[in-house]
Every structure is written in C-alpha cells, then in structure tokens.
Amino acid sequence: MLLALTAALTIAPAVMVDRRAVTIGDLVRTADGRRLTGPSAALVALRLRAGQRQVVLPVETVVALVRRRAPSIAVTGSGSVTIATRPTTAIRTTGCWRSLRPMTAGTTITLNDVASTPCDTGNLLKVDHAPGSRLPRLSGVVPADAPLGRFVPVPVGHVAPGTSLTLRSVRGPVAIERPVTTLQPGRSGRSVFVRDGAGQVFAAPLALVEQDR
Secondary structure: OOEEOOOOEEEOOEEEEOOOEEEHHHHEEEOOOOEOOOHHHHOEEEEOOOOOOEEEEEHHHHHHHHHHHOOOOOOOOOOEEEEEEOOOOOOOOOOEEEEOOOEOOOOEOEOOOEEEEOOOOOOOOOEEEOOOOOOEEEOOOEOOOOEEEOOOOEOOOEEOOOOEEEEEEEEOOEEEEEEEEEOOOEEOOOEEEEEEOOOOEEEEEOOOOOOOO
8 A cells, every 4th residue: 555645656655775865766656656756856855863774754744854855746645654774785706606406597596506616707607687686597597517607696585576475474373374575675584565465565574484496
C-alpha cells in the first residue's frame, strides 16, 4: 500500500538509503513506482542522526519536509513512513574466480559457487549483470573449474529485490506461512522490507535456509 501524494505521485511507506541524507527522490515515487527524477529529487528533505539505523515518521511530517524543500510538490496522505539505512557488505579481491560446479546461463554467482584463481586474460568467460542490478550472472553455460574472470560474487545469504520468499509466523503450537516479496536487497540475519499478497508492507527478519547442491 502506498500513501497518496497527488494523482501522479506517491510516497513509499518503506525507504532504504545508503547515507544519512534523505532526498525527495528517496521518498517520492511516480505513478508507475519509479523514483522521482529532476532538480527537486536531489534536494535533501531530512538527515538521519549519526548512528541512527531506522526512523518511523508520520506522513504529515514527511509532507511538511517535502513542501518545505519543494513547495511546487503538493503532498497529502495518512499513515507513517519507515526510513532505514541499508546494511553494506564489501568483498574485495585482487585475483579472479573459477567455477566450483557446472552452472547454466543466467545463474547468479555467489561465493558458494566459486574459488579464487590467478587471472588468465587469454581465456576468461564473460560474466554480465542483470538489467538494473549489480548482481553478477553467467552469460552462458559453464562446466566445473572454468575461469570466470574478475568480478564481485554475491555474499552468501543475500537476496535481491523482487525475491519471492515464505514468511513463517509461529505463535505457540501454530505456524502460519504466507508468500511475500522483498522490496530491497536483504541479508540473512537482518530485517528486510517485504510486501505480502494483500499489498501490506512491513519489515521482517530474514533467515535464509540454503538447500544442498
């Protein structure tokens, strides 16, 4: 569920940022769900306090912040907006990678799939990225022990936006499961914003269980 701003604009109820400065572009979405662009989008609407990982604000407060910085954007709505900083994980390598198992085209490559290997520029298989994503994937079928080149594998336990997961709620002897979809990248052990089948958006702890390959 999105909070109404105008007939053309909405505010995302859950916003993830990589920095303390939260811009109008972080908060405002177009009618088709895209991030607001243009000069107003770069204006800073608010700043999180040092060390602050999450804040929940009434939409009236967000409305006032947006109007103060961009008076031409008329905003209304009700409810609340959750703003949180995105956890970051850095992987650095000075060498290249080789496959540990046969993989098909389009496979997203994680640290479980590869091992470090010296770079051989004369025989490197191409690794590309999915449109709109920085996740590395194979552009073709590869056997085990194939050189893959230099790239950053996906850390184990991470999921991409749009991943279908099962939310399991346990109350006493009763366990209820329902499908949800992630709204931003998530890491096992951290909370992630998800949307359920009814359109409700909320944060839930992510616990990934990987099946044996």
